[in-house]
Amino acid sequence: xxxxxxxxxxxxxxxxxxxxxxxxxxxxxxxxxxxxxxxxxxxxxxxxxxxxxxxxxxxxxxxxxxxxxxxxxxxxxxxxxxxxxxxxxxxxxxxxxxxxxxxxxxxxxxxxxxxxxxxxxxxxxxxxxxxxxxxxxxxxxxxxxxxxxxxxxxxxxxxxxxxxxxxxxxxxxxxxxxxxxxxxxxxxxxxxxxxxxxxxxxxxxxxxxxxxxxxxxxxxxxxxxxxxxxxxxxxxxxxxxxxxxxxxxxxxxxxxxxxxxxxxxxxxxxxxxxxxxxxxxxxxxxxxxxxxxxxxxxxxxxxxxxxxxxxxxxxxxxxxxxxxxxxxxxxxxxxxxxxxxxxxxxxxxxxxxxxxxxxxxxxxxxxxxxxxxxxxxxxxxxxxxxxxxxxxxxxx
Amino acid sequence: xxxxxxxxxxxxxxxxxxxxxxxxxxxxxxxxxxxxxxxxxxxxxxxxxxxxxxxxxxxxxxxxxxxxxxxxxxxxxxxxxxxxxxxxxxxxxxxxxxxxxxxxxxxxxxxxxxxxxxxxxxxxxxxxxxxxxxxxxxxxxxxxxxxxxxxxxxxxxxxxxxxxxxxxxxxxxxxxxxxxxxxxxxxxxxxxxxxxxxxxxxxxxxxxxxxxxxxxxxxxxxxxxxxxxxxxxxxxxxxxxxxxxxxxxxxxxxxxxxxxxxxxxxxxxxxxxxxxxxxxxxxxxxxxxxxxxxxxxxxxxxxxxxxxxxxxxxxxxxxx
Numbered sequence: 001x002x003x004x005x006x007x008x009x010x011x012x013x014x015x016x017x018x019x020x021x022x023x024x025x026x027x028x029x030x031x032x033x034x035x036x037x038x039x040x041x042x043x044x045x046x047x048x049x050x051x052x053x054x055x056x057x058x059x060x061x062x063x064x065x066x067x068x069x070x071x072x073x074x075x076x077x078x079x080x081x082x083x084x085x086x087x088x089x090x091x092x093x094x095x096x097x098x099x100x101x102x103x104x105x106x107x108x109x110x111x112x113x114x115x116x117x118x119x120x121x122x123x124x125x126x127x128x129x130x131x132x133x134x135x136x137x138x139x140x141x142x143x144x145x146x147x148x149x150x151x152x153x154x155x156x157x158x159x160x161x162x163x164x165x166x167x168x169x170x171x172x173x174x175x176x177x178x179x180x181x182x183x184x185x186x187x188x189x190x191x192x193x194x195x196x197x198x199x200x201x202x203x204x205x206x207x208x209x210x211x212x213x214x215x216x217x218x219x220x221x222x223x224x225x226x227x228x229x230x231x232x233x234x235x236x237x238x239x240x241x242x243x244x245x246x247x248x249x250x251x252x253x254x255x256x257x258x259x260x261x262x263x264x265x266x267x268x269x270x271x272x273x274x275x276x277x278x279x280x281x282x283x284x285x286x287x288x289x290x291x292x293x294x295x296x297x298x299x300x301x302x303x304x305x306x307x308x309x310x311x312x313x314x315x316x317x318x319x320x321x322x323x324x325x326x327x328x329x330x331x332x333x334x335x336x337x338x339x340x341x342x343x344x345x346x347x348x349x350x351x352x353x354x355x356x357x358x359x360x361x362x363x364x365x366x367x368x369x370x371x372x373x374x375x376x377x378x379x380x381x382x383x384x385x386x387x388x389x390x391x392x393x394x395x396x
Numbered sequence: 397x398x399x400x401x402x403x404x405x406x407x408x409x410x411x412x413x414x415x416x417x418x419x420x421x422x423x424x425x426x427x428x429x430x431x432x433x434x435x436x437x438x439x440x441x442x443x444x445x446x447x448x449x450x451x452x453x454x455x456x457x458x459x460x461x462x463x464x465x466x467x468x469x470x471x472x473x474x475x476x477x478x479x480x481x482x483x484x485x486x487x488x489x490x491x492x493x494x495x496x497x498x499x500x501x502x503x504x505x506x507x508x509x510x511x512x513x514x515x516x517x518x519x520x521x522x523x524x525x526x527x528x529x530x531x532x533x534x535x536x537x538x539x540x541x542x543x544x545x546x547x548x549x550x551x552x553x554x555x556x557x558x559x560x561x562x563x564x565x566x567x568x569x570x571x572x573x574x575x576x577x578x579x580x581x582x583x584x585x586x587x588x589x590x591x592x593x594x595x596x597x598x599x600x601x602x603x604x605x606x607x608x609x610x611x612x613x614x615x616x617x618x619x620x621x622x623x624x625x626x627x628x629x630x631x632x633x634x635x636x637x638x639x640x641x642x643x644x645x646x647x648x649x650x651x652x653x654x655x656x657x658x659x660x661x662x663x664x665x666x667x668x669x670x671x672x673x674x675x676x677x678x679x680x681x682x683x684x685x686x687x688x689x690x691x692x693x694x695x696x697x698x699x700x701x702x703x704x705x706x707x708x709x710x711x712x713x714x715x716x
Contacts, residue, residue: 123634249692250663250691250692250693251690251691253631253632253690253691253692254631254632259631259632259668259690259691260632260690261668261690262668263665266449268442268444268448268449269442269444269463269524271444271445271461272461272524272526273524274463274522274523274524275463275465275520275522277519277520280518280519280520281519306634306685306686307634307669309685309686310634310669310670310671310672310685310686310688311669311670312666312667312668312669312670313670314666315519316665316666318519318520355448355449356449356451358442358444358449358463358465359465359467359519359520359522360520361664363663363664363665
């Protein structure tokens, strides 16, 4: 055999091997089944229903109120020292979290700062659901001595003393009057209104489409095969694990990737602290909150409060916390209610082991995933990053 | 054979020594239980900084931050103010210290290293103490009945810096086995057994707990059907059902009291809400409000229908 023929043979063999390898590789990434595509679609923003109305807040969808709320959100005069605003912990540059284990304002807060993006879709606010609307939640940090450390009268006085604020307030809610002589109900009403304009701003904060949403759109359109340029093989495998054997969609379901419910996942207590009882305490607190949906400061005369009216209690809620949205999860470390876990890798390792809970009962079961699968899951979670809608500028 | 049986008994009696409990804390069916008089609670201790999720019954391996947890097995404890004290064990009675030994101490406060004043905890009782040094300690739990003011107490001596007992029980067991074999061969064991009037196997059986199966209640007298708005039931949406209740022969059941519970048997959790019948619509129809599901998978909805004839429970299977 001549050397030229030998070279051709070798070249052909190399081409054949490459084609075989490519086909094998393609076979390792099987096509999505029709049933899987239904699940994938249910997780994308395309499936997100319109913003649910908030009848307890008449200015919820008012753009003037949202703009007023944006100004208040960044205004540090709404604090005892004049140095703390909502944005101290809910930082726009960090997807409205702060990168700390537990929030730091006037003091150290009780828990990790949750993002407020997309919370208009949640019936419950906070890790333990101790508030039942965005506006009732927005009021709570203002009076928390470790956060804004302010008071109702001080907050309302700031609005009354600032001519622009006062005018905007009165155009939305009517005359504010002399704040020094307000009786309790009138003061509480004015205070609640501050929460309602903050909520109108927060309501505009929604995640935009992420690479994951775009990938699913391509898969659904069928314009390309499942191996599009948008997702790597690891990301596809991670997504397959996410909706499959990693059981993530049991809780992280729907377009916001959360069921907004409460689950005990057996996370260790925070150093120096008692294990947090979570929802077991939160359910008592929301029922006692004067600013809840059934209370007199709700704007809904019919008090349509199906969540609060049919709220459940019981031992199952001990150590249970609200499922956070996974949108922008890569940018919101550290994780869990006290920021106990520093990285996504630690979170995945935790769910893979699913240890017994210190208090209550861990609902999760061990996943028995290998290191490669955990890496693939993490790769998929990184595809959920996206910009946030709404004007987040600090300027007045 | 008897020797093997006895070895089994000895090993099972000695080996749990790694978590041997004393005083008011006892081991029951792999659980550590504290008995505060007749009131019982699941008792466990964690050292989360050094050993993560590992549970201890009471003896702790090192001086470190330790979280004591009491999960009530008796509901009355949820309403009782409970105080929790840890003292250095200066009773001179070591592991056999009892309440009366603690009561005889002249200066309890001086010996106290941790004290949680009485506190009623409705869900679970927890305290955290960072042990500064290793040594012998006594835990004292007192629960006060809110009505009668009677105080129920439990005392449990424990060790911090407990290194475990290693392999010596196995060594002892092997020695005992050899001795038993000798006794058996020499015929003395048979004579001893006869004198005891019992037998070794009963000793072993006493440690076994027989699990009782839950009775499964089926109801053939009742039929419950449900209707939902279009597209429902689905997850994460609050909605209503119309329940229709009728007897097996198709007669509508009216004026019934209906309780609805349910959950996911595969996930050990219940419904996320507490649905209730808010209106009886007539003709055996009832409006059920506050229904929401938060996970896909297999659910079971239990509908308990109470009439003057009694209560019947019908289980509705549901796959979302």
